[in-house]
Amino acid sequence: MSNKKTPLNTWTRRDVLKASAASTAIAGAPMFFTRNAYGADYLNNPGDASSVTLGFNVPQSGAYADEGADELRAYQLAVEHLNGEGDGGMMNTMQPSALKGNGILGKKVEYVTGDTQTKSDAARASAKRMIEKDGAVMITGGSSSGVAVAVQGLCQEAGVIFMAGLTHSNDTTGKDRKANGFRHFFNGYMSGAALGPVLEKAYGKERRAYHLTADYNWGWTQEASIVASTENIGWTTDQTVKTPVGAGDFSQYITPILNSDADTLVLNHYGKDMINSLTQAVQFGLRDKSVNGKDFQIIVPLYSRLMAQGAGDNVKGIFGSTNWHWSLQDEGSKAFVKSFGAKYGNPPSQAAHTCYVQALLYADAVERAGTFEPCQVVAALEGHKFDGMGNGPTEYRAEDHQCFKDVLVVKGKENPSSQFDLLEIVEVTPRAQVEYPHDHEMFSGGALGSCNNGAA
Amino acid sequence: MDAILLQILNGLDKGAAYALIALGLTLVFGTLGVVNFAHGALFMLGAFCAVTFNLVLSSSTKVRDESVTLFEAYKEVPILETKFPNIGPVILDYSIPLSIIVAIPFMLMIGLLMERGLIRHFYKRPHADQILVTFGLAIVVQEIIKHYYGANPIPQAAPMAFAGSANLSAMLGIGEGIVYPWWRLIYLAFSLLIIAGVFAFLHLTTFGMVVRAGMQDREMVGMLGINIQRRFSIVFGLAAVVAGLAGVMYTPILPPDYHIGMDFLVLSFVVVVVGGMGSLGGAVLAGFLLGILQSFASMTEVKSILPGIDQIIIYLVAVVVLLVLPRGLMGRKGVMED
Numbered sequence: 001m002s003n004k005k006t007p008l009n010t011w012t013r014r015d016v017l018k019a020s021a022a023s024t025a026i027a028g029a030p031m032f033f034t035r036n037a038y039g040a041d042y043l044n045n046p047g048d049a050s051s052v053t054l055g056f057n058v059p060q061s062g063a064y065a066d067e068g069a070d071e072l073r074a075y076q077l078a079v080e081h082l083n084g085e086g087d088g089g090m091m092n093t094m095q096p097s098a099l100k101g102n103g104i105l106g107k108k109v110e111y112v113t114g115d116t117q118t119k120s121d122a123a124r125a126s127a128k129r130m131i132e133k134d135g136a137v138m139i140t141g142g143s144s145s146g147v148a149v150a151v152q153g154l155c156q157e158a159g160v161i162f163m164a165g166l167t168h169s170n171d172t173t174g175k176d177r178k179a180n181g182f183r184h185f186f187n188g189y190m191s192g193a194a195l196g197p198v199l200e201k202a203y204g205k206e207r208r209a210y211h212l213t214a215d216y217n218w219g220w221t222q223e224a225s226i227v228a229s230t231e232n233i234g235w236t237t238d239q240t241v242k243t244p245v246g247a248g249d250f251s252q253y254i255t256p257i258l259n260s261d262a263d264t265l266v267l268n269h270y271g272k273d274m275i276n277s278l279t280q281a282v283q284f285g286l287r288d289k290s291v292n293g294k295d296f297q298i299i300v301p302l303y304s305r306l307m308a309q310g311a312g313d314n315v316k317g318i319f320g321s322t323n324w325h326w327s328l329q330d331e332g333s334k335a336f337v338k339s340f341g342a343k344y345g346n347p348p349s350q351a352a353h354t355c356y357v358q359a360l361l362y363a364d365a366v367e368r369a370g371t372f373e374p375c376q377v378v379a380a381l382e383g384h385k386f387d388g389m390g391n392g393p394t395e396y397r398a399e400d401h402q403c404f405k406d407v408l409v410v411k412g413k414e415n416p417s418s419q420f421d422l423l424e425i426v427e428v429t430p431r432a433q434v435e436y437p438h439d440h441e442m443f444s445g446g447a448l449g450s451c452n453n454g455a456a
Numbered sequence: 457m458d459a460i461l462l463q464i465l466n467g468l469d470k471g472a473a474y475a476l477i478a479l480g481l482t483l484v485f486g487t488l489g490v491v492n493f494a495h496g497a498l499f500m501l502g503a504f505c506a507v508t509f510n511l512v513l514s515s516s517t518k519v520r521d522e523s524v525t526l527f528e529a530y531k532e533v534p535i536l537e538t539k540f541p542n543i544g545p546v547i548l549d550y551s552i553p554l555s556i557i558v559a560i561p562f563m564l565m566i567g568l569l570m571e572r573g574l575i576r577h578f579y580k581r582p583h584a585d586q587i588l589v590t591f592g593l594a595i596v597v598q599e600i601i602k603h604y605y606g607a608n609p610i611p612q613a614a615p616m617a618f619a620g621s622a623n624l625s626a627m628l629g630i631g632e633g634i635v636y637p638w639w640r641l642i643y644l645a646f647s648l649l650i651i652a653g654v655f656a657f658l659h660l661t662t663f664g665m666v667v668r669a670g671m672q673d674r675e676m677v678g679m680l681g682i683n684i685q686r687r688f689s690i691v692f693g694l695a696a697v698v699a700g701l702a703g704v705m706y707t708p709i710l711p712p713d714y715h716i717g718m719d720f721l722v723l724s725f726v727v728v729v730v731g732g733m734g735s736l737g738g739a740v741l742a743g744f745l746l747g748i749l750q751s752f753a754s755m756t757e758v759k760s761i762l763p764g765i766d767q768i769i770i771y772l773v774a775v776v777v778l779l780v781l782p783r784g785l786m787g788r789k790g791v792m793e794d
Binding site for chain 1: 458459462463465466467469470521523524526527528529530531532602606607608609610611613619620621633635636637639640708709710711713715716719720750751754755756759766767
């Protein structure tokens with residue numbers, strides 16, 4: 001009997017284990033790492049198809065479902081306009097514009113939707129599904145910075161463009177910036193820079209601020225931004241207290257403020273947390289309080305009209321900032337409000353505005369690039385200057401993919417004339433005042449890296 | 457000193473909500489042996505009773521904002537105020553406490569429907585089935601509410617007379633600057649009243665005596681010719697009313713949304729377990745205890761020593777209590793034990 005080993009019996013147990021581990025790794029790898037290994041020039045290239053698919057990833061359930069529904073309405077309106085239906089909205093005011101109203105590059109725009117649930121893992125799963133199964137060439141939307149950072153990372157790995165929805169954290173275009181990701185919405189730093197001078201004018205240079213901050217990525221960066229801007233005008237910071245997201249009852253965090261020396265409360269909360277913490281702060285009589293001879297004040301740095309509705313009368317007289325408001329009277333805003341109002345019967349929210357604009361900007365960049373190839377779209381968006389989209393002259397800065405434009409400082413309206421008339425614009429802060437170097441310390445630690453088009 | 461007194465008050469008021477929900481959970485578990493994950497939904501339904509009652513009372517004539525032509529922008533003037541200028545505004549102002557009148561029969565009906573229509577079919581099924589069906593029911597109820605009322609919280613105002621804060625230092629002569637919202641004090645008093653009412657009902661009435669006997673030995677009570685099942689069904693209705701009333705009165709404290717019940721449910725289960733499964737007194741005691749501990753754990757002084765303690769304190773206490781007293785603070789032998 002020969003002792004010569006056949007090829008099969010040269011396998012040792014260790015070899016088998018290694019092979020099975022390797023095959024498991026290959027089988028478990030995301031499809032987008034392998035599906036284009038056979039020559040496609042970029043991921044989800046629509047080729048000769050008559051249509052192209054965009055992926056709208058918005059919260060359709062959970063606490064931000066109402067805001068997500070408004071984002072989806074805006075995207076649907078954008079798709080209509082891009083396909084040459086409806087009155088065209090901002091396509092008529094966008095300057096410059098390569099859009100023709102015949103889809104994108106002559107391909108009819110179709111879309112698929114995903115539910116982020118405002119959870120990073122769910123948002124990544126829905127974005128992944130839209131990329132892998134539905135062939136989405138671009139992902140956009142969302143109502144949370146945690147989600148934006150997570151989905152942006154996924155799109156970078158996969159090789160598609162990500163046009164962020166509502167995300168206000170400095171990190172989205174700071175330490176977590178990515179070459180494939182673009183943000184039209186403003187950020188925490190800009191809120192602070194815009195609010196600082198207004199607060200100084202309204203409340204003076206000597207104030208002691210107490211911060212309640214949502215304990216996650218967005219809250220931290222907003223707190224840092226507002227602390228920096230208020231200390232810059234001479235205020236001191238009494239305490240910065242982190243609160244769990246979705247705490248519901250914030251009373252245990254508010255009672256210590258009653259016994260502090262603070263005369264100003266900054267609520268670095270958004271959404272339901274903002275509604276609850278503001279309502280409870282008012283209930284505890286903070287706005288009736290006087291400290292060191294000064295009336296106690298509350299500030300909500302990031303406002304949303306949808307949230308203001310939830311907080312009711314409590315928002316009256318309270319300062320904050322917002323990316324856009326439906327009452328703006330420039331031609332772009334008027335055209336968008338008209339289209340949106342005629343279709344849906346209510347004015348668009350700031351989330352709807354930023355999503356609509358992002359969809360149009362992407363389409364315009366593809367038209368200018370003459371291709372859906374992500375890296376050429378990135379090149380078309382970088383440094384792109386445009387106007388007529390509701391925020392005055394705007395630029396997508398090449399270094400960090402952040403839009404720079406005017407910022408609105410608003411105040412809860414004392415005597416609203418209707419159910420939508422909740423915020424009044426106090427000041428339109430010019431772009432120059434909210435601009436910062438791309439390597440500013442609050443945005444450092446990240447790099448765009450190289451663009452990825454998903455080709456293997 | 458003021459800070460400590462404020463945190464105790466805060467803990468009591470927070471604990472009152474936990475105790476009310478946990479009381480209902482314990483009642484249902486003690487009688488029917490069902491771990492009802494839909495109990496939070498009952499709290500939420502109670503809150504939305506108040507919202508709906510307020511919406512009905514606030515039925516308005518809409519005054520168009522003529523400056524806006526693209527969509528229907530209007531200001532609302534409640535009909536009640538225009539038709540009855542004297543009493544109308546007062547009724548509107550007191551819509552939250554008045555909604556209790558509607559909430560009691562509504563929640564009783566919901567409770568009985570839930571128990572007779574669905575949960576009774578699962579008494580003899582494994583615990584996992586009971587959890588699945590009640591959890592599923594909670595999700596269905598939540599989604600129905602979200603469909604009709606949206607996902608955003610809906611603010612509800614306390615009556616004007618109780619909208620501000622009470623200066624307890626001036627009233628009681630303690631501390632220097634202890635002010636506390638009137639409505640939260642009322643909620644605490646209301647909760648104590650409801651808890652006392654439930655205990656009185658169970659201890660001072662024949663019905664309650666039979667229920668307690670049934671909780672001790674269901675078979676023996678049945679052999680005495682008493683239809684204990686019917687009484688337990690009513691107890692389920694009673695638990696629904698307690699949860700509902702807790703929800704009604706909580707609306708000015710926390711603007712309700714479709715998820716408010718689920719937010720409380722998890723903590724309330726911890727309260728039930730810490731108190732001792734099936735122990736009504738334990739549920740109330742644990743509710744207040746955990747409320748106070750949570751409140752103290754949120755103090756800056758405590759958090760500076762133990763960062764993040766405010767977010768884990770309840771679960772930490774639960775672990776410690778269950779290690780030292782495996783049946784909970786007032787748990788009885790044989791309950792939830794094979």
